[in-house]
Every structure is written in C-alpha cells, then in structure tokens.
Amino acid sequence: MVGVSNGTASTPAYDTIVVGSGASGSIVAAALAAAGQSVLILEAGPRRELAELTSSQLFARRLKWSGAPVEEEGNHTIGHGFNAGFGAGGSALHHYGVWPRLHSNDFDVLSKHGKNLDWPIGYEDLRPYYDAVQSDVGLSGDAEAEIWRPQGAPYPLPPLPVFKQGKVIDRGFRAMGLSTAPIPMAINSIPNNGAPGCTYDGWCDAGCPIGALKNPLVTHLARAQKLGVDIRYDAQVSRVLMSSDAQRVAKGVEYFDSHGAKHTVNAATVVIAAFAVQSVRILLNSQYADGVAVGDRGAKLGRYLMTHPGCTVFGLFKDPTDPHLGPTGGQLICHDHYDDKTAIKDSFGSYQWLIANAVKPNGLLGYANSRPDIFGAELKPFMQRAAKHIGNMLYVGEDSSSAENRILLSDRRDKFGVPIARTIHNAGPEQDAQLAFAMAEGKQIFRAAGATEVWTGPRAPIHIMGGAVMGSDPELSVTNDLGKVHHTDNLYVVGPSTFPTSGAVNPTFTVSALAYRTAEHLASKN
Template sequence: MATREKVDVIIVGAGASGSVFAAVLAKAGKKVLLLESGRDWQLGDLISSDFWGRRIKTAGAPFLLEGKNAFGYSYQSGWGVGGAALHYFANLPRLLPNDFKVKSEHGRALDWPISYDELAPYYDKVAKDIGVSGDAKAEERWRPAGEPYPMPPMKTFRHGEVWLKGFEAAGIRMVPAPVGMNSTEYKGRPACIYDGWCHIGCPTGALSNPLVTYLAEARNAGAEVRARSTVTRVLTNKEGRRATGVEYYDARKERHVQEAAVVVLAAWSAQNPRILFNSASERHAKGLGNASGLLGKYMMCHFSSGTWALFDEDVQNYLGTTGSQFMSYDRYGKQSHQGVFGSTFIVAGSALKTSDLGGFANARLDLFGTELAAFMKRAARGLTRIGA
C-alpha cells in the first residue's frame, strides 16, 4: 500500500460536477486532486462514429426495452475524465419557479430549501462560463427575466422545422432551445459545424464538455487529474467526525491511501452512495453519512418519451446537433394525469444518426430483403422525432 502526500481537496469523479469544484478551488489557490475511475480522455479520442463512441460510455449490462420490436441497450452513463458530459446532448433548459415549491403549491414531495431567484444568477454565470447559445428573451414568457445568453441561437434544420406547423395548430409555442454549444466562436473555441455527432463527443471543442471548460481551467490552475483510480472508501478520523482522505485502487489493482483536508464526492448519483455504504466503520455502522438510513433512497429522475415519424422528403436528419433546436414550456404546469404527477417539457429537432440507437429503436424486424432495404433508405433521410 502506498500513502500519497496530503492535498487540500480530493474530488472523486472528474465529470461535470467534479470539474466545477476543481476549477473554483484550484483558482482559489487550493491543492486539488481529482480521482477518476476511467481513462483520461482527450478531444482527439472523440471520434465521430457510433462504434468508436461506445468507448467513452460504460459497457454495463444491457436493459431490455419493451414493445413490438424490443432490443437490448446499454445505459449511456459516463466513463472517464469528462464523464457523461463528454457525450451529453447539451440541452440546458432551466427549472421554473414552481419546481422549487412542489410541497407548498401542490402538497407533494418537499420544497427546495432555495428559490429560483436565488439560483438564477448562477444559471446566468454558468451560461457565460461554458458558452450557451439561445434566446433568453423568448424564454421569458415562461420564466423571470435574466441575463441574455452569450451567443445567439443555433442554426435550424428541416427535421426540426417540419414540426412547427403542427405545434402552432395545437397552440404550443416553440422557441429556440438553449444548448451548451457554440453558434459562434467563443472563448477561443470554434463554432459548431453541425455534423450531428454530439452524442459521442465533439472533437472540435464547440460543445461545452469539461475538457474544454471547467476541467481545462482547473488543470491550468494546477489541479491534478489521476485517471484509472477507483475510490472504494472515504476515510475518517478516529472519532468518525471528519473525513481525512480516501482509499483507492489504481489500474494495476494496487491499493493507495490519499489524505486530504476536504473530500468531495462527485461520482454520480449511483456511485456516491456506493462509496459511502462501503465506508462503513465502527462509528458509522450503516455507512458514512447514513445516520438517517436514507442514503441511496428517494432518488428522482426525469422520464422521457418520444414520437418518431417518417417523412417522404429529406428532412436533413443527419445534420444539426443532438441537442434540440426548439423547446416549449407551454405544457409545463404541474398536473396529474392518470395517476402521474409532473410537468411536460417539449423538444423538437434533434439530429439523428440511424446507425446506432436511432436505428435500433426504429428497426423493423418484420422486414427482410428488398422491403427492408427500401425502409432503411427512407429512414436514413426521412426519420425525425419530437420528445417530452
């Protein structure tokens, strides 16, 4: 076992959250160390191919989707430096004021201990930090006014525009979707080339992933990133009242102890509880930070659904961005429908490569030969979708 020199801060996980902590603390003069289980990816590793792109996503056991043409599909969480933000769609809509008052306004769940007004300045700050393209003024029909986005909206394409007439007929107002992508050059990073490969990583730096935003700032300020380092436990003092460091294993499966004044867990909503449960001790028999017994419980996520359509025309589905072109909060008011409570957020105009998930999801297992070839030819240019 090796014991490393003590640092000011250990951050477990070098993804979207961990990189923000690292940038702020390193620029404040702290000695920061990020421990990341996966590889140390570089922009050059983000190759525009669904098959190569699988390297930056966890392999994991596939889960089965139900329906007429069910298929197995592995979950697209992140793996490596940059985390899931290496290949996220970069859609960056905001919560609305009513999201913070679910208990007081609807008698469900709990209110947030903060309000939208308290959070709003940080929304504006992050938009400038990473670069967001959109039309803030258009969004103000639904949310309080704030700072304008640093870049104008992204270019639109037919696979998004084709839905607008239908939305108008349904009385649903659509506006440009805010995305963490460059519609123009920003902070030395180039504008998007609209090749539609955002979902497996952007090698040009036009998409605001951690490698070109907060993580780059952290490294420039002296933060160290130690890849292939899997944290197993948080260590504490004898009284169990203060974290003193972590235990981790390197790529050679050798055990290390790293001491620190502060430990930040930023390893995703599933891995953080795993580490804390594994940090059980005489003082914390049920797991570190689990005196309430609620560790790992009450996790919430959002559910998404999609409607796919085939058009006879070429809707340019292979161009644009994986992030949506248009969005609407018109159906966002909290409501119950058939026993389900929540909001509906609508998006349209996401670029689609029919070679991987999009292709599988719309596969016709009942077709073969010339009929299958004809369907594939049509889908490759005429398939598009909306989501909610």
C-alpha cells in the same frame, strides 16, 4: 462493507480531493485551484483526449460506463450503461449540451402539492449561479422566445439555427397552438472562447472533438489542469476514510489503481462527484465507527433515485427533413406543459419536448432501431426513405421522488472486492398517465405537421438523479443545500445525486450551477 479506517492521524496531502472529473467535479476542482488550494482529482476511468472522439455510434459507446457492474431492477430501470460516462469528463463528455433551467415550481413541490420533496433552496437562490455559468461557458439561445423561461440573464450567444426537420415539425406545434423556441444549448452558435462554432453534423453523442459543445475537456477540466490540479486516472475510489477520533471528519479516501493496488490519500476536504450511482455507492461502502454508512444517519442515503421517463415520437414526412443536420439534443424546445404540474388527469408533473434531434442510421437512438418490426428485404427501402424524410422529437417527463426507488449495495463485488451498486426504480401510474397523454399529443402534432406515418418508441430512462438528496432536515436528507453531508464537517457531494426532485429538464445546467455554488462556499473557507 469494505472496512473501517483505523483513524490514524495524518497530515492532509491535499487541501481537497475531488472524486470524479465530470461536470460538477471539474467545476469544483478548477474553482478551488483558482482560489489557491492544492487539489487532486481521482477519476475512475481513463484519460480522454479530444482527438479520440471519433465520429461513430460505435466508438461513442467507449465513453459510457465501463466500471463495476450496476444491477438494475424495476419496471423502469435507470439505464446506467447508457446514461453514465466513464473517463475524463464523465457523463458530460457525451452529453448533448441541452441546458434549460429548472423552473421555480420545481423547487417547492412538496409544499405546494404534498408530493415528492422540497429543495432547501429556491430558484432565486440558484439564479445568479445559472447566470454565472452561462456567461462563463457561453450558452446559445433566445431567451425572449422561451416564453416560459424563468427570470435570468439573456444568453451570451445567438441561438443555433433551425434546419428543415425543425421547421417541418414546428408546423405541427403551431397548428395545435403550442409554442416552441430554439433550445438553449451549451454549443457555440458562433466562435467563442477560442472554440469554433458548431458544424451541425449530429455527432454530439460521440463527444465533440472541436470543442463547440462545451464538455469538460474544453471547459473546467481543461481549466483545472492549467491551474495545476493533479489528476489520477483509472483510480476507482472505494470509500471515504473517516477519522475515528473525530467522527465528523473525513480524512481522505481509499482507491484502487488499474493494477489492483490499494492507495489512501488524505485531504482537508473531500468532494464526491462520481455521478448519481457511484457517488452513493462510495458513501454506502464508507462507515462511521458504529457501522452506519457515512451520510446515512437519517436512513435516506440511496433513496429518491430518479430518472426522467423519455419517449421518442417518430414520423415520415413528404418534405425533406435533412435529419442528419443539427445537434443530437434537438433544435427546438416546448415547455408549454411545464408550469402546471396537475393539468393532466391522473398524472402529476411537468414535461418538455425536445424537437428535431439529429439522428443517425444505427445506434440505440438511430432510425434503424426505431422500427425493429422491419427487417430483411424491406429494411433498406425504409432506411433510404428515413435518411431523407424522418422527423423525431423526445418527450422528457418528470419523475417522482419516491423513497422506494433507491440505490443499495449488492451481495456481489467488483474486481477489487468492493460491493457493487444495486438499483431499484419503478415508474408509477402518474408517470404512466403523463406518458400516455404526451404520446397522444406527440402523434397529433406530427400528423398536424404533415407526417404520413407516425410511431413511437419505448419508454426509456434519461438522466440519473437523486440518492444523496439535499434538504434542510438531516433526518430527511443526506446533504445540506451546499452538498455538505449531514453530520460531517468536510465531506461534500456534488452532481445530480443531490437533486430532491427531477423536474423535467436536462440536468447538466443545474448540476453546474449547484457546483458553482458549492465551489464558491468552499473557496471562501480558505
């Protein structure tokens, strides 16, 4: 542990401190500033500008986590270096803008199936916040075509177009009696809110400099700055400072600047929004006077770490596919396998297909690395063919909420002397069975679509969730349904850390809806 606050009484310098400038942190900061609060954002990484979002798979890597190392163990490690962002906008700066909603059956998994966990809220509790976010941000999509879509307002913008790759692969889905729809995306299909429509050049992973993809630099972080929120970059928060005379009260945070100088700053409310692993690390490094980590009275802090199992199906088609066109996140979506979590033998959970992702030659998701068995003189002919004729789609599966998958503190320390995070994540036989089923299905779909060669990539971790899960019972969870840490009065966690189950959809829409809900609550306390 880093140490214990001396409990010195002090006047809060801010109404609210928000730790992290990603999707959830910037939403809360903007909302509270709009409600008249003084707000400080502490961001571990650097300032980012749209003008530095260069179109390059290499430069894209600068947007990913570059703070304290994260140790990863298990048979399905969480891929922190790929999934976590670093700097203004957090992980949402490089996210792909794929924004499906969780389904109602994602919220009561324990009650219905005796597995995983229940959320303390249901879909209907979150629905108005999904609607508010999509209206505010401006989602593109076709609600009617999403025959599986939970109830909600139609999308404010028309769907993004489907290009050749999507049309080719869609033939396979239709041939197998499966449904597809345009992916609901936080990407402008037409100019909106002063930002242009997407140009479909597939550079989403490098960050969208024109603001067509709704990253925080053009949405809530920009709004927060306009409303006067203070932001300190390169400010690595090490712990929450708890008042020793009133153990339930967080009085502020301690952080290190880029020069290694230690600072403390006080606030009436502290909101941790540092993405899944670092949010938990901060809490684990914070202590009550009796030595228990803040948020760990129920011994659940760090537990239920989740990542979606993902795997890509690739194929070469005779038809041209123009694989460079479209969003990185894909063009079409299929949720036909979502609503029955027990449909597959020896498996459990939902899964989705994200179809026809724009793909580049190089990079971890590029087609060069999809076939590491091809090298030497054979490589260029393959690349030339793939550049015109490759198709791909991504399976996203549901993870289990296992208490054994967790975030701990390592014995190692970062450059400031703060213990780093150690993560343990294993996939079980149910995830293995679902993946095997989905890969067999995916290959069949591609062959039905006319692929002449089909192959699959390795299982990969996509997104990171859990570790500070919300729940009704303080003994079984870390926060309540609003993200307030149990046994505290003014300490909140927002972001994917609080998810009790992963579902099988990209989390940013749900992260945003939950943050709207927490922000509404905090603003009402004024």
